[in-house]
Amino acid sequence: MKIFLEGTPTELMVKNSRFRSELEYAETPEAAREIWRLRKTQYDNGGHIVYAFIVGAQGNIQGCSDDGEPSGTAGRPTxxxxxxxxxxxxxxxxxxxxxxxxxxxxxxxxxxTASAQAALENIRTRELVPMRELDFTVPYALYEQVKRLLAASGFETKQEEFLSEVRIRGELTAAALPELRTKLRDLSNGKIVLPE
Structure with missing residues (x-):
């Protein structure tokens, strides 16, 4: 399975009706429906805001809505x-x-169908891999070395706070965590401990 990273809205004209399709990342059905509610507000002059979503590691949670279009003509094809x-x-x-x-x-x-296909044409995706959220501190003296190790391991830094030590928050693939844990422990003589 892949996940959506970014794309641009697409527009299609069919017999003077305008169709505007957009993709957005959503991890849960609730998040997907919230995005749909936002679109309903954003396009309050649109006649119908149809949606379809797929969530879950296996893509096994799905939903759709025709939003007032004849049953089966909009949400299901999408x-x-x-x-x-x-x-x-x-x-x-x-x-x-x-x-x-x-x-x-x-x-x-x-x-x-054509509008949904057009929206999928020019998107960036990545493979869905199990990720681990990490939150740990690093002594200032080791900060630059740690940053190089993190970059080499594929760690994606989300936030850094420079306090008495540097607090780093981000995510890493679960498969890369054991090796990074060992390297950081060795580099810091046991001072940097990643959560289990």
Whole structure:
């Protein structure tokens, strides 16, 4: 499975109706639905804000909504496109502004499918790997050496606080943690201890 990192909203015109699709990272169904609620507020002049999401390490939690479109013409086709992408922890929303011409059920399925596919064309992703959140302190004298070790191990620094010691928060793949733990312990003569 892969996770969504970034992309740009896409727009598609079908018989004067405008479809705007956007992807966003979401780890839970609640987070996905909150993003959908934000889109509803953001595009309050849009007729329908359809969504589909896939979450979970195996992509086994899924949901979708037609948001007032005829049943099965919007949310389900969007979800099928997402399922084919291999992504998880993602929500795809599509806002539709009516252009004056009815598309019919087949036309709606085609338009929502095409809009979802367009949104997936130019995105950045990465493989979903188990990550560990870390929060630890480092003596100032070892800070530069530790930063080099962290960079070499793939550690992603989220925050640093310069107090009596440097407090570092970030994440690392679970597989890389044992080796980093050993290297930091050896470098610091046991002063730097990473949580188990």
């Amino acid at each position: 979800l099928e496109v997402l399922k084919g992408s291999g992504l998880t922890n993602v929500i795809l929303t599509t806002a539709r502004w009516f252009g004056g011409t009815k598309l019919g059920t087949g036309g709606l399925v085609h338009a929502y």
